[in-house]
Amino acid sequence: MNKQQTTPVNTAMDTTATGLPEPTLRRLPWYLAYVTTLRRENVEYVSSTRISAEVGVDASQIAKDLSFLNIKGKTRIGYEVARLESRLRDFLGFDQQHNAVIIGAGSLGSALMRDSGLLRYGLNLVAAFDIDEQIVGGEIRGIPIYHISRLGEIARDRQVNIAAVTVPVDAAQVVADTIMDVGIRAIWNFTPCRIMVRPNVVVQNTSIYSHLAVMYNRLKQ
C-alpha cells in the first residue's frame, strides 16, 4: 500500500485551484440557493444587503466573494438574479457533467444511487462497484453494479474522474489505494476514516456519521 502523504488540511488562508479562497467557495452555494429561490419567484434584481439578510454574511463580504466571479451589482439596483444564478451554477461546476462511480453499493452507496439530486448538481453516476456476489450484476435506477475488479476498465472507458467511497471502515484505505491505482483523481470519502492519498489526488470528506458526533456533543449543552 502506498501512503505517501496525507491531504493537506485546509485553513482559512488556503486558496483553491482557481485562486479562489476556500471560504469563498464554501459560501457561493448559499448565494446560489437563495438566488435560485428568487428566480423561481420571478424576482429580477437583488441587492447584496438583501442576500446578506437571508444568508447571514456581511454585504461587503458578499460583494467581495462575487467579484471573484467577475460579477458586479449595479448601484441601487443590485445583481441581475437570472444572470447571477447561471454564473454561480457554471462557476461551481453544477452545469457540467462529471462522470463518477460509487465504490460500495451497500446501504449508503445504494441510497446515493437513488438520489437524483446528484445529477442536478453535475455528478453523473455511471456505475457502482462491490465485492458482494449477491448484488454484483444488479442495478439501481439504471446504474449497473460491477465487481470491483472491473474498476480500471470501466473508469477508463467512461472517463471517470471521481469515485465516491461508501464501503465499511475496514475496507476504506484499500479501496482508496485501488481507486488511485486505476488513475481516478478525486475521492469523495463518505466513511468516517481518514484516507491517506498520494500527491495530486483530491479528497473530499463527507462523513455524515462524524457530523452526527458533533451534533450529539453540542446537544449536551
Next chain:
Amino acid sequence: MNKQQTTPVNTAMDTTATGLPEPTLRRLPWYLAYVTTLRRENVEYVSSTRISAEVGVDASQIAKDLSFLNIKGKTRIGYEVARLESRLRDFLGFDQQHNAVIIGAGSLGSALMRDSGLLRYGLNLVAAFDIDEQIVGGEIRGIPIYHISRLGEIARDRQVNIAAVTVPVDAAQVVADTIMDVGIRAIWNFTPCRIMVRPNVVVQNTSIYSHLAVMYNRLKQ
C-alpha cells in the same frame, strides 16, 4: 419568520459543550474507525505511533486528544483496543439512541431513510414528514411518512431532538422555522442553504452538493 441570529462559525479555537476543542471532536471518529478495524482483527493493543501512521495525525496530538476522554496508554504497550473503541463510541454518542425525524421525504430524504448506518451511529429515525399527498401516509423501511402539520405532536410524543432537513432550497428556512417552533433543538441541514437559527438551536450543515463544488474546483488544477 424569526431570524434572530446566525449560527456562529466555528474556528479552531472553539470548544464544544463538553469543553472539548472542536478539531479534537472531528478527529475522534478517525481513531474510532481505525480501532474498530483493529478490534475485528483481534488486535489487543495499539500505540499512538501506529494510530498516527494510519490516520496521519501526530502521535503527540493523538495522545492529547485521547486524554480529554481520560484515556491513557500504557508505556511501551499502548492503548487497549477494545476499551478504546468502547470509550470512543460512548463518548461520541454512537451508543445512545437519539430520536430524530426527516423533513422532506423526497430523493435524498428517502435515501437517508434507507441507510441503516445511521442507526448504528445512534440516530433513530422515528418518522418522516412531507407535504406531498402522494407520499404522505406511506412508509420506507418501516419509517412512517406524515404530513408536516403533525410534526409538533409526533416530536413531543416520540421525544425528538433532531430534525434532518432534506427539502428543496425554497422551503429550507420555512421548514427550519417550523422545526424550531415545535421545540426541536438540533437541525441537521442537508440543503445547500444557510439556515438562520435562534440562540441555543444547534445546526450541523452536511451539504453534500456544496462539497461537490469544492471537489470540482480542486479537480480543475
